[in-house]
Amino acid sequence: MNTGRLLFTYTLRLGDDALVLAQRLSEWASRAPEIEEDIALTNIALDLLGQARVLLDYAGKLEGAGRDEDDLAYLRTEQEYLNVHLVEQENGDFAHTIARQLFFSTYQLALYEELITSKDEVLAGVAAKGVKEAAYHRDHAQQWTLRLGDGTAESHRRMQAAVDRLWPFTPELFESDEVTRTLARRGLGVDPATLEPRWQDAVGEVLREATLRKPELVWASHGGRRGVHTECFGYLLAEMQYLHRLHPDASW
Amino acid sequence: MIEQAPQRERRDHDGWPLWEVFIRPRRGLAHVHAGSVHAPDAVMALRNARDVYTRRGEGVSIWVVPSRHIVASSPDEKDPFFDPAADKVYRHPTFYVLPKEVRQM
Numbered sequence: 566m567n568t569g570r571l572l573f574t575y576t577l578r579l580g581d582d583a584l585v586l587a588q589r590l591s592e593w594a595s596r597a598p599e600i601e602e603d604i605a606l607t608n609i610a611l612d613l614l615g616q617a618r619v620l621l622d623y624a625g626k627l628e629g630a631g632r633d634e635d636d637l638a639y640l641r642t643e644q645e646y647l648n649v650h651l652v653e654q655e656n657g658d659f660a661h662t663i664a665r666q667l668f669f670s671t672y673q674l675a676l677y678e679e680l681i682t683s684k685d686e687v688l689a690g691v692a693a694k695g696v697k698e699a700a701y702h703r704d705h706a707q708q709w710t711l712r713l714g715d716g717t718a719e720s721h722r723r724m725q726a727a728v729d730r731l732w733p734f735t736p737e738l739f740e741s742d743e744v745t746r747t748l749a750r751r752g753l754g755v756d757p758a759t760l761e762p763r764w765q766d767a768v769g770e771v772l773r774e775a776t777l778r779k780p781e782l783v784w785a786s787h788g789g790r791r792g793v794h795t796e797c798f799g800y801l802l803a804e805m806q807y808l809h810r811l812h813p814d815a816s817w
Numbered sequence: 818m819i820e821q822a823p824q825r826e827r828r829d830h831d832g833w834p835l836w837e838v839f840i841r842p843r844r845g846l847a848h849v850h851a852g853s854v855h856a857p858d859a860v861m862a863l864r865n866a867r868d869v870y871t872r873r874g875e876g877v878s879i880w881v882v883p884s885r886h887i888v889a890s891s892p893d894e895k896d897p898f899f900d901p902a903a904d905k906v907y908r909h910p911t912f913y914v915l916p917k918e919v920r921q922m
Contacts, residue, residue, distance in 0.1 A: 599833060601854050601865040608868050708861060 566743070568751065572685065573627040574647065574744050575754050577637070578790055579676075579691075580620030581648035584638055585798075586669060587613035588805050592656055602659075605705060609666070612698040616691060623687045639809035643799055644792040651734040653789075653798040657727065660713055660720070664727035667706035671767050672738045674699040675760040684752045707771050714775025721776065728772065729780050736785040739764070836862040837887055838870055841878040848880050856881075 590610035597603035621634040632640075651669055656662045677699055680692035713724040739761040748754030772779050786795065808815060833855040839848035851870045856862035862881040871879070890898055902908070 599855055601833075601856060601869060605865065605868045608872065705864060708864065712857065712861075 566747075568748075568753070569627055569629075571744050571748055572753060573624055575748055576620050576624040576627060576688070578647040578744075579688075580617050580624055580637070581646050582652050582669070582673075583613040583620065584617035585646070585648045585801065586652040586665075587611070587617060588801060589652065589654075589656055589665075590662070593662065598659055606662070609702050609705065612695075612702065616695050616698070619687070619691050635809065639806045643794055643802055646794065646798070646802075647790055647792060649734070649737045649789045650786045650795050651731065651738065653795060653801060654731060654734060655797050657730075658723055659709075660723040660727040661731065663706050663709045663713065664724070664731050666702060667710050667768065667771065668731060668735050668738070670699050670703035670706055671764050672735075672757075672760065674703050675763050675767075676755055676757065679755040679760070682752075683754065685754075688753070710771055710777070711775045714772070714777040724775065725777050728777055732780040732782065733784050734786050735764075736782065737787055737789060740787070740790060742790065833857050835884040836866070836881045837884050838862075838866040839880040839882070840866075840870055840876040842876055844877060848878065851875075853884060854881075 587610045590606050590613070593603060593606040593610075595603065597606055617638070618634050621637040625632045625634060625637055651665060654661070654665060674696065677692040677696040680688055681696065683689040683692065710724065713720040715721070716724075739757045741756050741758040745754055745756045745758075749756035749759075769779055788794070834857075835853050836856055836859075837853050838851045840851045841848045851866075854862060854865040854869055856865045859881060863879055866879050866881055870876070
């Protein structure tokens, strides 16, 4: 595959991760445990949406078929999205949302720290801006993991349940394939497999400090990078795409 | 099955404690009261203040103080507290001309 085609796939993966997690987090609007937390979660959603817009816009240009960011965000079918399964998982209780955020933001921070040196100017630019955002998202999730894990018996139970349930969705973050390996060799992308040791250390440290058990991996969810998704994803897309499909080109 | 948030009533206590938030907009200026936030502890109060009050680049530094530690003057004492200052014009720096070069005092 030529570099442009590989970059299109790679950029779409990064953009879809950000877009889908932004959509999930925005479901908390008006429903978070406190209004301050409502604002915190939707702030994170807005950061991710900003990243997604730049990435999808760039993906559209790389593809060269005339699709813009809205076409890519709203008019693809389920099998055309390339995000990992972790980001599409339901919000669940607050502990599930926090565990998902801790896992993803720790990964995204490590990824952006490497992607800053990409020879691709757009990706390097997204990474340079995103690294500060991801650091804050990670901190937010870490603070809550510590408080819930090392809080009451009930908060500990819920936090551990969330970590256990979402753990099988973490190996997919570090999957390599021809796309990532080739782009890494050419100095354009990051091979996610190289990020895993750092991620394991960082997450393990937070779990330990939060008095939580690091789960054993008994199975792992795969397929998002190839367009195969979990059941809950179709419902997310239906809600996300509804307005745009009903009123094409609607604007504020 | 994924666990959902409990559907019961909001809460039977008063929620998180209140914190007063002070923001310094630029280096060299003083921290100014911006408002208040709820937070379970000081570390989270700083973060909530960041999210609520510095979304549009308002600050370079934040202070948070538990609201219960703020001691306020009483409205009943307003007259003895503040009225005596009203007729002391000589306390205002209005009796000399400010050089044009000094734009802000």
